[in-house]
Amino acid sequence: MTDASAPASPPSAAPPRPSPFHEGRVLWVRHWTDQLFSFAITRPEDFRFRSGEFVMIGLPGAEGAKPLLRAYSVASPFWAEELEFFSIKVPDGPLTSRLQLIQPGDTVLMGKKPTGTLVLDALTGGERLHLIGTGTGLAPWLSVARDPETYSRFGRVVVSHTVRMAADLAYREFFEAGIKDDPLIGEEAAAQLAYYPTVTREPFHHPGRITDRIRSGDYFRDLGLDGGFDPARDRVMLCGSMAMIKETAALLEGFGLREGSNAEPGEFVLERAFVG
Known part of the structure; x- marks a missing residue:
């Protein structure tokens, strides 16, 4: 028989939701012109894709803000150890105005589900x-x-x-x-x-x-x-x-x-x- 006056146990905390993004570390950046640049990030061990597919790429937002994402074709072949991307620079672009400033060691967000028909x-x-x-x-x-x-x-x-x-x-x-x-x-x-x-x-x-x-x-x-x-x-x-x-x-x-x-x-x- 339970004691009705006993304090109730606190509810167990819900497990944290897994992130929908991989966090890639920038390995290198190459600026071709004032309008074009390429960069590479580390490849997660469990990331698989077919050559020609694209993923969503973005940058971490402010505290609590959703990151802004854009579709980028993976410029690396499926077997590569790093993931390469080729981008334009838009001076007032919501994403590329920031993305073009990345440096080696910075973090880039990448969606976990590659897709596409250019395969x-x-x-x-x-x-x-x-x-x-x-x-x-x-x-x-x-x-x-x-x-x-x-x-x-x-x-x-x-x-x-x-x-x-x-x-x-x-x-x-x-x-x-x-x-x-x-x-x-x-x-x-x-x-x-x-x-x-x-x-x-x-x-x-x-x-x-x-x-x-x-x-x-x-x-x-x-x-x-x-x-x-x-x-x-x-x-x-x-x-x-x-x-x-x-x-x-x-x-x-x-x-x-x-x-x-x-x-x-x-x-x-x-x-x-x-x-x-």
Whole structure:
């Protein structure tokens, strides 16, 4: 029989909720121009992703405030020990105005669930893979182009990068030379990878928008490809400006290519999360 006058036991404290974010330590930062920079953070031991996927990235907010997050493609291949990202700088941007100031040792928040359609799983089999990007839309190609499966599935891989000024061609030296020294895929990249930069606002050996060069046929002539895109052989991934993605997707459909997804692979894919 209990003593009704005995004090009640205090309720047990609820266990703390697990954080929805990983906390990554900044390893290095590289400023390409006054508008572009890259950085890398430590990779959590339990973080797994497919080359080409994106995650949510943010910075710790003030006490009690929710962090501001943005979607960033992982620029590292799935096997890398560190996680690399490629970003624009927006002077008054809610996130990038702060993110561009990070230094090695700082903390960056990263979502725990990578996702996206810019992955090999979303494409059917083919012979040639075209990775077409503008600006920081190059980021997923840095991942896909360093994945051994890319070279086992496709005999030829083209990385196309369109920017306004030649100085904006971040990673140009890597795609022209550095990737060929990669210990895992360097030999395959040297034999199978072509880098195709285009510049829209100053003289360059490949001038103009990638869509104009596809439409004119210059893209195919420059690369020694016959005709246009062939649904039986060509597979395409698109990332970058909304205008480029929509225009290029319409061109691809005109060639007879069908958009794919993780659930239903096709001949080309784009990232709907970035296009809206």
